[in-house]
Structure formats: structure tokens, C-alpha cells
Amino acid sequence: MIPAAFDYVRPASVAEAVAALGEHGDEAKLLAGGHSLLPLMKLRLASPGVVVDLGRIPDLRGVRDDGDVLAIGAMTTHQAVVADPLVREHVPLLAHTTAMVGDPQVRNRGTLGGALAHGDAAGDLPAVAQVLEAEMVLEGPSGRRTVAAADFFVDYLTTAVGEDEVLVEVRVPKYGAGWGYRYEKFNRVAQAWAIVGVAAMVRRENGTVAEARVGLTNMGTVPYRARATEGALAGAPADATTLATAAEAADQGTDPPSDLNAQADYRRHLARVLTRRALEAASGA
Numbered sequence: 001m002i003p004a005a006f007d008y009v010r011p012a013s014v015a016e017a018v019a020a021l022g023e024h025g026d027e028a029k030l031l032a033g034g035h036s037l038l039p040l041m042k043l044r045l046a047s048p049g050v051v052v053d054l055g056r057i058p059d060l061r062g063v064r065d066d067g068d069v070l071a072i073g074a075m076t077t078h079q080a081v082v083a084d085p086l087v088r089e090h091v092p093l094l095a096h097t098t099a100m101v102g103d104p105q106v107r108n109r110g111t112l113g114g115a116l117a118h119g120d121a122a123g124d125l126p127a128v129a130q131v132l133e134a135e136m137v138l139e140g141p142s143g144r145r146t147v148a149a150a151d152f153f154v155d156y157l158t159t160a161v162g163e164d165e166v167l168v169e170v171r172v173p174k175y176g177a178g179w180g181y182r183y184e185k186f187n188r189v190a191q192a193w194a195i196v197g198v199a200a201m202v203r204r205e206n207g208t209v210a211e212a213r214v215g216l217t218n219m220g221t222v223p224y225r226a227r228a229t230e231g232a233l234a235g236a237p238a239d240a241t242t243l244a245t246a247a248e249a250a251d252q253g254t255d256p257p258s259d260l261n262a263q264a265d266y267r268r269h270l271a272r273v274l275t276r277r278a279l280e281a282a283s284g285a
Contacts, residue, residue: 001042001043002042003038003041003042003044003047004041004044004047006041006047006048006049006050006051007049007050007051008050008051008053009028009050009051009052009053010052010053010055010056011052011053011054011056011057012056012057013057013059014057014059014060014139014166014168017030017052017054017057017166018139018140018141018164018165018166020050020052021052021163021164021165021166022141022164024049024050024052025163026163027048027049027050028048028049028050028051028052029046029048029050029051029052030052030054030117030166031051031052031053031054031055032054032055032074032075032110032111032113032114032117033077033106033109033110033111033114033115034109034110034114035102035106035109035110035114036114036115036118036120037051054074054075054166055075057075059073059168060073060074060075060076060113060168060169061073061075061076061080062076062080063076063080063081063084063086063087064086065086066171068173068174069135069171069172069173069174070086070087070090070091070171070172070174071169071170071171072087072112072169072170072171072172073113073168073169074111074112074113074114074116074117074166074167074168074169074170075111075113075114076111076112076113077107077108077109077110077111077112078098078101078102078106078107078108078110078111078112078115079104079107079108081094081095081098081112082095082098082099082107090174090175091132091172091173091174091175092175092181093128093131093132093175093181093182093183093199093201094128094132094172096181096182096183097124097125097128097183097199098112098124098125100124100183100185101115101123101124101125112125112170113167113168113169113170116129116136116152116159116167116170117159117161117167118157118159119153119154119155119156119157119158119159119222120156120157120193121153121156121217121218121219121220121221121222121223122193122194122217122218123193123217124183124185124194124197124217126149126153126217126222126223127197127198127199127215127216127217127223127224128183128199128215129149129152129170129223130149130150130153130199130215130223130224130225131199131200131201131213131214131215131225132149132172132173132175132201133148133149133150133173133213134148134149134170134171134172134173135147135148135149135170135171135172136148136149136152136160136161136167136169136170136171137167137168137169137170137171138160138161138162138165138166138167138168139165139166139168140162140164140165140166141164144168146171147160150225153222153223154222155221155222156221156222175201178203178204178205178210179201179202179203180201180202180203180204180281180282180283180284181199181200181201181202181282182199182200182277182278182279182281182282183197183198183199183200183278184197184198184200184274184275184277184278184281185197185198185217185274186270186274188261193218194217194218195218195261195262195267195270196216196217196218196219196256196262196267196270196271196274197216197217197218197274198214198215198216198217198226198250198271198274198275198277198278199213199214199215199217199278200212200213200214200215200275200278200279200281200282201213201282202233202238202279202282202283204238204283204284207237207238208235208236208237208238209233209234209235209236209237209238209242209283210234210235211234212229212230212233212234212246212279212282212283213225213230214226214229214230214250214275214278214279216250216251216254216271216275218256218257218267219251219254219255219256219267219271220254220255220256220257221255224253224254226249226250226251226252226271226275227252227253228249228250228252228253229246229247229249229250229252229275229279232245232246232249233246233279238283238284240280243276243279243280243283244276246279247272247273247275247276247279248272250271250272250275251267251268251271251272254268254271256268256271
């Protein structure tokens with residue numbers, strides 16, 4: 001459980017971090033919270049020649065109100081996200097789900113940007129970012145660019161972040177009081193990865209579903225939006241029967257893995273059941 005030898009760089013600014021990545025190329029890995037990279041290094045499943053620690057860059061932490069969106073620094077810890085009054089008021093789904101990530105030790109060290117940039121579809125936050133239609137701000141040698149959550153997760157443990165780029169900010173739209181939300185998660189123990197998770201948001205008008213969003217965790221190599229379920233609910237009555245019927249389509253288009261925790265057909269079953277529960281809670285049905 002001892003990592004291979006590596007050099008260590010601790011930049012004081014994003015520009016210095018980008019320069020370090022440019023200097024060391026694919027030998028370099030960014031260190032955010034460390035809960036993904038360090039275990040891989042200890043098992044020697046990852047052996048970077050250089051670790052670039054982002055923990056000393058103050059501009060990467062904190063939440064600020066930016067008009068119609070909240071701008072959350074990539075190095076903001078999970079616990080800081082949970083406790084932030086702006087997040088709790090305007091994006092309660094993010095606070096609700098983040099409170100379910102790992103355990104207190106993980107939440108006090110792990111970071112929002114680190115979890116998203118790691119790109120693990122079994123993590124809770126990628127599916128939530130999809131449902132919230134968040135945007136990721138990346139900085140590299142050519143400046144900054146913004147990538148929508150729908151385009152950010154490319155494949156298993158692969159995101160749109162380039163080798164010479166740093167995820168600096170997550171921009172999340174504000175959601176008003178008309179939205180209900182829920183994250184349902186099925187796992188073996190509280191600290192374990194979700195076998196399946198479902199994030200749901202529902203906006204009701206006059207007893208009908210004006211808009212529904214459903215994101216799926218661990219149903220493939222990337223997080224999924226349950227588009228068939230969302231489409232079935234648009235304009236439909238917000239009652240338990242309608243929600244249950246729409247939830248039966250939640251696994252359409254997914255490619256769930258089979259592993260030691262669950263077979264693919266069981267994950268499909270869980271996705272349908274958890275989607276129904278999440279929709280009922282989000283809609284108040």
C-alpha cells in the first residue's frame with residue numbers, strides 16, 4: 001500500500017497549476033480531495049510522475065451568487081456545499097445529495113470538482129450535475145471554456161477535461177420554490193458506492209407535471225438522463241399511477257454493468273423502483 005515515487009508540486013494559482021500540467025504532460029495528475037487518486041496510487045493502479053496539489057489555491061473554493069446561477073469553486077469541499085446557505089436555498093438537490101456522499105471524513109476532504117472530474121458513473125454527483133444542467137468551467141493555456149454537464153462525461157473515468165486543463169468552477173442554475181427534488185440511493189452500507197442511484201426533479205403546475213428530470217447513477221459508463229421517463233411525464237397528471245408507469249421506462253437506453261455487487265438485470269429493476277420512489281417524493285404524490 002505504498003505508492004511509487006513521484007514529484008510533488010503545490011501551485012498557488014490556477015495559472016501555476018496549468019503551467020505545471022503543460023510542463024509535465026501526461027506524467028502529471030491533479031490532486032483535489034484525494035479520495036480517488038490516493039487509493040489508486042497506493043494500489044499502484046496509478047503511478048503519476050508528478051502530483052499537482054490544488055489545495056493551496058484560494059480562488060478555487062467557495063460559493064458565490066452570480067445572477068441566475070451559483071458559481072461553486074471546484075475545490076469546495078462536500079461539507080461546505082452541504083452547509084452553504086445559497087446552495088440550500090437555490091439548489092437544494094445538490095445539498096441533499098452531497099450529504100449522502102461517503103462519510104463525514106470523505107465529505108470534509110473530498111471536493112465537488114474532484115468528484116466530477118474523476119468521472120465515475122457510480123459516484124452520486126455526476127448524475128445530479130446532469131439533472132441540474134450544470135456547466136463546468138475549465139481553464140487551460142488558451143484561457144477558459146465552458147462545457148455543459150451533458151457533454152462533460154465522455155466514458156468510464158473520462159471527462160472533457162484536457163490533459164493541460166483544470167476544472168475551476170461549477171455553475172449551477174438556481175431553481176425556484178416550484179421544484180421538488182429527491183435522490184434515492186441503494187447501496188450495501190452507508191459508505192459504499194451506489195449500486196444504483198436516481199436523482200429526480202419535478203416542477204408541478206395545476207396538478208400536472210410541467211417538467212421532470214431524472215438522472216441515473218451506475219447504469220453504465222457515464223451518468224444517464226432517463227429521457228423516456230421524462231418525456232412520458234411532460235404535461236401528465238402528477239399522480240402515483242402516472243409516475244409509476246413512467247418509471248417503468250427509466251432504464252431504457254442504459255447499459256448497466258454486472259459485477260460482484262449486482263447483475264445488470266437487477267440494476268435495471270432497481271432503476272425502475274428507485275425512479276418511482278424519487279418521482280413520488282419530488283412531486284409530492
